[in-house]
Amino acid sequence: MSRLKPSVFLWLAGLALLPAMLAGLLLGPVTIPFSALADGLSSGLSIADSGASVAPELQRQWLILSAIRLPRMLLAALVGACLAICGAAMQGLFRNPLADPSLIGVSAGASAGASFVIVFAGGWLQAGPGNEALGLSLLAGGAFSGGFIAVLVVYRLASSASGPLSRGTSVATMLLAGIAISALAGACNSALSFVADNEMLRRISLWQMGRLDGANGLRVALAGLALVVIVAGLLRQSRALNALLLGESEARFLGINVEQLKRRVVLLTALGVGVSVAVAGAIAFVGLVVPHIVRLLIGPDHRFLLPGSALLGALLLVLADALSRVIVAPAELPVGIVTALLGVPFFFSLLLRQRTRVA
Amino acid sequence: MSLRAEGASLSIHHKALLQATDLELVAGEITVICGPNGAGKTSLLRVLTGDASPSTGQVSLNGQTLQSWPAGQRAQTLAVLPQHSSLEFAFAVQDVVALGRTPHSSGYQNDLRIVSSALASVDGEHLLRRNYTELSGGEQQRVQLARVLAQLWEPSSHGDRHLLLDEPTASLDLAHQAVLLAALQDFAAQGVGICVVVHDLNLAARMADRILLMQDGAVVASGSPVQVLQVELIERVFGVQVELLAHPKRDTPLVAF
Numbered sequence: 001m002s003r004l005k006p007s008v009f010l011w012l013a014g015l016a017l018l019p020a021m022l023a024g025l026l027l028g029p030v031t032i033p034f035s036a037l038a039d040g041l042s043s044g045l046s047i048a049d050s051g052a053s054v055a056p057e058l059q060r061q062w063l064i065l066s067a068i069r070l071p072r073m074l075l076a077a078l079v080g081a082c083l084a085i086c087g088a089a090m091q092g093l094f095r096n097p098l099a100d101p102s103l104i105g106v107s108a109g110a111s112a113g114a115s116f117v118i119v120f121a122g123g124w125l126q127a128g129p130g131n132e133a134l135g136l137s138l139l140a141g142g143a144f145s146g147g148f149i150a151v152l153v154v155y156r157l158a159s160s161a162s163g164p165l166s167r168g169t170s171v172a173t174m175l176l177a178g179i180a181i182s183a184l185a186g187a188c189n190s191a192l193s194f195v196a197d198n199e200m201l202r203r204i205s206l207w208q209m210g211r212l213d214g215a216n217g218l219r220v221a222l223a224g225l226a227l228v229v230i231v232a233g234l235l236r237q238s239r240a241l242n243a244l245l246l247g248e249s250e251a252r253f254l255g256i257n258v259e260q261l262k263r264r265v266v267l268l269t270a271l272g273v274g275v276s277v278a279v280a281g282a283i284a285f286v287g288l289v290v291p292h293i294v295r296l297l298i299g300p301d302h303r304f305l306l307p308g309s310a311l312l313g314a315l316l317l318v319l320a321d322a323l324s325r326v327i328v329a330p331a332e333l334p335v336g337i338v339t340a341l342l343g344v345p346f347f348f349s350l351l352l353r354q355r356t357r358v359a
Numbered sequence: 360m361s362l363r364a365e366g367a368s369l370s371i372h373h374k375a376l377l378q379a380t381d382l383e384l385v386a387g388e389i390t391v392i393c394g395p396n397g398a399g400k401t402s403l404l405r406v407l408t409g410d411a412s413p414s415t416g417q418v419s420l421n422g423q424t425l426q427s428w429p430a431g432q433r434a435q436t437l438a439v440l441p442q443h444s445s446l447e448f449a450f451a452v453q454d455v456v457a458l459g460r461t462p463h464s465s466g467y468q469n470d471l472r473i474v475s476s477a478l479a480s481v482d483g484e485h486l487l488r489r490n491y492t493e494l495s496g497g498e499q500q501r502v503q504l505a506r507v508l509a510q511l512w513e514p515s516s517h518g519d520r521h522l523l524l525d526e527p528t529a530s531l532d533l534a535h536q537a538v539l540l541a542a543l544q545d546f547a548a549q550g551v552g553i554c555v556v557v558h559d560l561n562l563a564a565r566m567a568d569r570i571l572l573m574q575d576g577a578v579v580a581s582g583s584p585v586q587v588l589q590v591e592l593i594e595r596v597f598g599v600q601v602e603l604l605a606h607p608k609r610d611t612p613l614v615a616f
Contacts, residue, residue, distance in 0.1 A: 254459070
């Protein structure tokens with residue numbers, strides 16, 4: 001097999017992330033020349049600086065950079081990394097390369113959880129200086145609970161349907177369970193929209209569609225915190241996840257505490273998807289496409305697949321977000337639409353290939 | 360120091376798959392389990408390996424019940440090759456075999472050496488860098504075999520090693536059955552207790568120190584190949600007429616039908 005050396009790939013992906021982040025900063029309805037960034041930095045402007053001390057043109061550009069583009073680009077990177085590493089771990093857990101948070105209903109469950117919080121705890125979500133952190137944590141908690149229930153139900157269904165003696169989870173059951181969960185979550189969302197007032201409706205509709213334009217320091221901090229927990233937690237399970245790919249019994253024979261492993265992966269992925277949904281809505285297909293590309297390049301070893309997916313996921317979402325701002329400028333597409341447009345054809349080709357392999 | 364089942368039985372949904380069975384796998388001995396389909400061979404193996412908890416009785420490994428062993432230490436002395444191992448992910452063959460080293464922390468270089476030795480012992484050293492998912496069924500079977508051999512490659516400080524295999528010869532050609540036989544005998548000579556489920560009675564006679572004949576979830580005969588391979592017994596258990604011939608070079612019988 002001609003594959004990249006995993007360490008080489010990790011370095012390349014890490015290095016490629018830097019120019020992508022730069023593009024994420026500079027591209028948009030207002031294209032900012034690199035010189036503005038360089039001038040701003042060399043004039044000693046800080047992130048919080050309004051730039052009153054410099055020329056008005058540079059001041060305007062610096063404001064866009066620091067107040068809008070920087071948190072948004074960072075949020076894109078963090079959410080992309082989060083979704084991709086969660087997708088990779090979920091595919092390991094399901095022993096199935098088609099598992100993706102959005103396809104198997106985890107994102108939908110998380111959205112429903114978020115809607116639930118918006119409608120029933122709306123009082124705490126009113127804009128206010130002290131309330132934002134509390135509101136966002138409540139939302140994240142709701143999204144986490146919704147995602148957790150969804151992934152648990154789908155896993156139970158998919159692994160029991162394939163019987164105690166067969167290996168892996170059934171793709172058909174997994175996708176069908178995902179449809180059912182998504183439908184249920186959709187119904188919950190509709191019911192909640194029905195009783196919601198205008199302000200709540202506007203908030204709910206934000207979760208249906210992944211978008212990054214609400215980025216601010218608080219969301220970046222929350223996503224960053226979640227990513228640190230997830231990466232640290234999942235990387236420690238990478239050898240166990242490798243063994244699990246052989247099957248649950250085989251992993252047990254190799255000395256893996258399978259129940260504990262499953263519990264941890266379910267918790268960590270639900271956390272990742274829940275926080276991602278809370279800060280950016282449901283962004284589809286990043287968790288499917290990215291790990292697949294990484295596997296093609298360096299193979300399925302989770303010790304490299306997990307960090308590699310995180311890096312490439314960050315890269316992909318930063319670029320997709322920059323694209324979403326440029327394509328129909330001065331308007332912009334929600335980034336969820338861009339990732340779906342990229343991901344759906346990819347998913348179909350995977351599905352076709354898997355069918356021919358079985359046939 | 361052995362793997363021992365005492366009165367172990369298994370029922371699932373009130374259906375008795377395995378009646379109370381006593382069995383001891385002794386270090387250095389190859390025990391072969393034979394019997395018709397549905398006789399409880401796999402159930403016995405599942406109980407012995409801890410894959411299923413016995414409904415009654417107990418199973419102990421090196422003097423301690425299976426459940427009381429910490430999972431990682433147990434895996435250093437007990438390796439299992441299930442009937443089917445499906446792996447959908449495109450690992451390189453050497454990575455699949457290296458999974459067998461998961462319970463050990465014996466160092467990367469040492470593991471690498473063990474992986475290639477284990478592959479060589481199943482005639483698979485040329486597969487080292489191939490993609491596992493592109494191998495033939497027989498090649499995959501040999502790679503999985505190398506994986507469990509690698510798991511038990513070195514003596515453990517936690518007691519005698521035991522290797523249990525469920526129909527490892529199912530997709531192997533004659534030459535590779537001979538390779539498997541040699542590898543297992545080599546392991547047994549190092550003091551590993553081995554238990555194999557085999558369908559071919561002649562292969563069983565060739566490899567076994569002891570044959571366990573099963574029918575309807577119970578052991579109906581146990582002993583050396585000469586003791587167990589009796590015409591009446593085989594005809595009763597399998598329901599086919601057979602003849603026993605003398606092997607021209609060995610003192611084990613040949614079963615013809």
